[in-house]
Amino acid sequence: MLNELPEPDKIILIDLPKVAKTSLLITIGTLLLLWAAHIVIEQQFSFSISIWSVIWFIIGYIVLIVLHELFHLLGFRLFGNVPWKSMIVGINLKLGVAYATTDKLMTNHAIRKALLLPFWMTGVMPAIIGLAIGNGLLIGLSALLIGGAAGDFAMYKELRKLPDDWLVKDDPELPQLYVFATDTLDK
Template identity: 65%
Template structure:
């Protein structure tokens, strides 16, 4: 068999309907938990839904989705040492997803860190600020961005099953990762 034509040693592929269901559950749980914490700290709860709050939520959500993808790129740079010029960010309207990708190989360890960076920065940090400021709008945004990280969590869990030094190539079109043993680096970069 021609060694140059050998496929990946492992593939991680998202089942988008399952991820969407997991995302809704995660968002709902996050909303409940964050608003219960707010109610306990505030000794009660009041929710005010206005046109302005709705507009702020929509704009904030769009901004945080963009930041989520930019934090993936930052993770590629920090943990995978990927040059900025080898990164791509965009939106796939057909699949209804925003994405950040690169054509450069990264180690399994590096991509796992890059997968979770947006969860911490666009989900957990807004939740902490929302609780500290008793701001329901921030808590709602945080819950939606935590739920939005569902696909990242699923990929992370699958990648944890494989060695840290395996090489990962992101599929530029689909939510799919191709993994290769470290011995194949020369073949893949050549």
């Protein structure tokens, strides 16, 4: 698909080692903040680990990672009007990342919304629910998913600098975006 397009006006490359460090810092910071809120709400601190809590944590983490990627796809559909058949989800074992992508161009405004939808739905919502019901396992999972959105935040940060109507093409294999000024594609 990229071969059919003109040269992009900008290529946004994501530095995975930097994103990994940022992810770790966000995860730790979020976990500390959420646990502090949990302690204030519950007015006590208790912590226990069992084999079942570890199993549930692993299952929950896998489920939330899958949901994270599915929410990207839903965002592509809702905000970018991308047909379901043009979407791809998978795991890149070499890079160690799960991904959701499309071969269709989306406006910068639409892809930014699609980038942040999983953060809200698999990070913030579980945190709110975990705090509301006093579930430390859910609070821990939400911190991991919030930190796990660091790559999405990095892309969002770069895209925010560009006009809303510019068009974005996601690279199907690499953590990078090709960005086209609207008038570039009119030529």
